[in-house]
Amino acid sequence: MTATSASNEFRLWAFGDAHVGTDKQFGRSSLAEAISQSEFGGAEGGPPFDWDIAIDVGDMSGAHHSLPDDTEGEEVRKQFAALRTHRREDVYSVSGNHDRSGLSESEAWWWQKWIDPLGEHTETSGxxxxxxxxxxxxxxxxxxxxVGNLLFLMMSDRNEPTQTVGRGTLGGNPGGVVSGETFDWFKTMVDDNPDAIVIAVHHYVLKDTTVASGEWEGVRRNAAGAWEEHYHRPFGEGTPQGASYLYWVDSKPDSAAFEDFLAARPGRVQMWLAGHTHTNPDDNHGGKTHIEQRWGTWFLNVASLSRHHMPRTTLPISRLLTFTPGSADVRVQCYLHTSQHAPQGWYPKAERIIQLNRPFVSG
Known part of the structure; x- marks a missing residue:
């Protein structure tokens, strides 16, 4: 199952927000179940489907007021072992906010040890x-x-050391964070590759792009007028107004750095894959759906695999993107991993065809 298969189609499975530790508390193996469903089908009738690589947009961990630890890391590796017709290396990941290590710990130690996209800790990550x-x-x-003329720019969420308040004793901010160094790298990669179809990957979408990604749209007011949990929890010492989008860039709050960059180069970045906000595929909170185009960029929220993390809105879903050589059209299908919203399997109502500004070339 590669881009050079008989059909020559390139199939990208996009998922995120497995929150392995959370679902395990309820007896559910969120990552392993989704993997098994993709390769062999689901117990509720969902069909298997072919994929060449998978993009994981982060939040493997379910740690909330705690920190990700080795026990959860071992569970993540165990669930990745559900892969049978694919290799562990067919999954490409970025870190989410729940994968962050504490401000007093070695930066991203858990992520590097157990997810390890560069394969620097093979003995633990596999x-x-x-x-x-x-x-x-x-x-x-x-x-x-x-992959051919597709250029994937993978950017992890991180704890910004200057942000000492946020999620309780964990520190850090609940909004999305990118360092100045990563933003500079992103700009250079985009500008230096004008012939590529650039696909950006981060745990968060940008402000006002997809469902509930506007200011204050991640939380809601209760009858007393106080902010309370909705898609996300309103950590008052952090920046709850920006809980649904990439809020901090180079230590600047609500920076609009990426937004301004894309607005100045419409269409240079063709796609932005993200997660973070878990909801059903018919949700259009704030007048935005899961798939929207802005600045010539298609934004896709592909979350989540979890069923129990933030249960008010969470529904296990993922997306399959099919690229066809010689075509600028990308087929985006939505897979329901349970039968909560509709029968398990493909959800035709959410299927889209999005058009890039140039055709895919497989290489």
């Missing part, structure tokens, strides 16, 4: 960089890889 079908270049925080 990732062998030499086995990547499409090799990666970069660091744990930012890396890239190519």
């Amino acid at each position: 990732v062998d960089s030499a086995a990547r079908q499409y090799p990666v270049t970069g660091t744990w925080e930012r890396y890239s890889f190519r």
Whole structure:
């Protein structure tokens, strides 16, 4: 199952927000179940489907007021072992806000030890960089890889050391965070590759792009007028107004750095894959759906695999993107991993065809 298969189609499975530790508390293996469903079908009738690589947009951990630990890391590796017709190296990941290590800990130690996109800790992560079908270049925080003329720019969420308040004793901010170094890298990669179809990947979408990604749209007011949990929890010492989008860039709050960059180069970044906000595929809170186009960029919220993390809105879903050589059209299908919203399997109502500004070339 590669981009050089008989059909020549390239199939990208996009998922995120497995929150493995949370679902495990309820007896559910969120990651392993989704993997098994993709390869062999689901117990409720969902069909299997072919995919060449998977993009994981982050939040493997379910840690909330705590920190991700080795026990959960071992569980993540165990669930990745559900892969049978694919390799662990066929999954390309970025870190989410729940994957962050504490401000007093070694930066991203948990992420680097157990998810390890560069294969630098094979003994714990099981990732062998030499086995990547499409090799990666970069660091744990930012890396890239190519599939034909598709250029993937993978940016992890991180704890900004200057932000000492936020999620309780964890510190850090509940809104999305990108360092100045990663933003500079992103700009350079976009400007230096004008012939590529650039696909950005981050845990968060940008402000006012997809469902509930506007200011204060991640939380809601209760009858007394106080902010309370909705899609996200309103950590009052953090920035609850920006809980649904990439809020901090280079230590600047609500920076609009990426938004301004894309607005100045409409269409240069063709797609932005993200998650973070878990909801059903028919949700259009704030007048925005899961798939929207802004500045010539298609934004896709592909979350989540979890069923129990933030249960008020969470529904296990993922997306399958099919690229056809010689075509600028990308088929985006929505897979329901349970039968809560509709029968398990493909959800035709949410299927879309999005058009890029140039055709896919497989290589």
